[in-house]
Amino acid sequence: MTDLRTATLRLGTRASQLALTQSQLVADALSSSSGVPVELVHVSTYGDRSTEAIAQLGGTGVFVSALRDALHAGTVDLAVHSFKDLPTAPTPGLTVAAVPAREDPRDVLVARDGLTLGELPPGARIGTGAPRRMAQLRALGLGLEIVPIRGNVDTRMGKVASGELDAVVLARAGLARIGRLSAVTETLDPIQVLPAPAQGALAVECRSDDTRVRELLAALDDPAARACVAAERAVLAALEAGCSAPVAAHAELTEAEDGSAELWLRASVTAIDGSDSVRDSVSGPAAEAESLGRRLAAELLDRDAAALMAASR
Numbered sequence: 001m002t003d004l005r006t007a008t009l010r011l012g013t014r015a016s017q018l019a020l021t022q023s024q025l026v027a028d029a030l031s032s033s034s035g036v037p038v039e040l041v042h043v044s045t046y047g048d049r050s051t052e053a054i055a056q057l058g059g060t061g062v063f064v065s066a067l068r069d070a071l072h073a074g075t076v077d078l079a080v081h082s083f084k085d086l087p088t089a090p091t092p093g094l095t096v097a098a099v100p101a102r103e104d105p106r107d108v109l110v111a112r113d114g115l116t117l118g119e120l121p122p123g124a125r126i127g128t129g130a131p132r133r134m135a136q137l138r139a140l141g142l143g144l145e146i147v148p149i150r151g152n153v154d155t156r157m158g159k160v161a162s163g164e165l166d167a168v169v170l171a172r173a174g175l176a177r178i179g180r181l182s183a184v185t186e187t188l189d190p191i192q193v194l195p196a197p198a199q200g201a202l203a204v205e206c207r208s209d210d211t212r213v214r215e216l217l218a219a220l221d222d223p224a225a226r227a228c229v230a231a232e233r234a235v236l237a238a239l240e241a242g243c244s245a246p247v248a249a250h251a252e253l254t255e256a257e258d259g260s261a262e263l264w265l266r267a268s269v270t271a272i273d274g275s276d277s278v279r280d281s282v283s284g285p286a287a288e289a290e291s292l293g294r295r296l297a298a299e300l301l302d303r304d305a306a307a308l309m310a311a312s313r
């Protein structure tokens with residue numbers, strides 16, 4: 001009989017460089033905390049095979065469903081997702097058993113000749129496929145030409161190297177994980193470009209009834225990252241927006257005077273043409289992360305966030 005305490009764990013992963021790096025990071029952390037060997041199992045997703053724009057595919061959930069199918073089928077025991085790619089609706093039978101320590105959630109600019117956003121000339125061609133980034137870049141009023149692109153991180157940065165684009169906007173976390181931070185020409189201030197909910201965080205998912213894996217994964221959980229992500233995603237869920245909506249949210253933890261954890265949450269909704277936006281913030285006990293997120297979403301809705309999102313579809 002197999003000894004369940006030592007049987008090798010199978011970690012399902014997409015085959016992109018970013019997915020493999022993130023998966024290996026979790027595999028290494030898990031095998032060193034638990035002493036159990038972890039092997040990577042490649043799963044190909046519809047999102048990887050299709051070359052259509054993500055928004056046309058029905059959102060980044062297309063990267064997730066094949067991994068979840070493999071979990072349900074029992075061909076893998078855990079899967080690592082970029083948390084921002086996960087739809088907000090809970091999945092019956094599956095649990096996010098660990099949110100590991102988060103990378104810097106901010107967006108970065110990778111531009112030709114070391115340029116920053118403010119130094120790009122009017123009419124400069126800047127590539128991004130994310131409606132949130134498109135909307136916020138247009139709202140800056142810099143006269144940039146936003147060019148829709150997709151593909152993996154290397155493909156996107158290659159369009160700057162080849163001269164096809166003047167710049168691209170990417171998540172700092174992805175570049176950090178694959179060791180490409182040297183290409184960054186500016187880290188974008190959240191006052192100008194607020195990150196996507198859960199950007200920079202990972203979600204490690206397993207079957208809800210798999211108590212062995214759940215217990216092993218608990219060792220990788222970072223409560224601060226979990227609270228911040230919960231607040232940010234509660235905004236998205238309460239706005240009934242998907243991951244391809246022009247919604248941004250960013251939470252930070254600070255220490256209150258009595259030593260308890262205080263959560264400070266900012267969020268924005270921006271019309272896709274950049275003509276209008278609403279933004280607001282709340283703070284409160286970190287233990288109430290989700291209700292803070294819902295409260296902030298309600299304030300944004302009071303200020304017509306729904307109309308901005310509707311105009312963006």
Ligand SMILES: NCc1[nH]cc(CCC(=O)O)c1CC(=O)O
Pocket residue numbers: 060082083084085169170171173174198199200201202
């Ligand atoms: N939408 C694709 C995606 N999903 C997660 C990341 C980066 C890593 C992260 O946010 O954790 C990226 C690439 C990007 O936005 O540049």
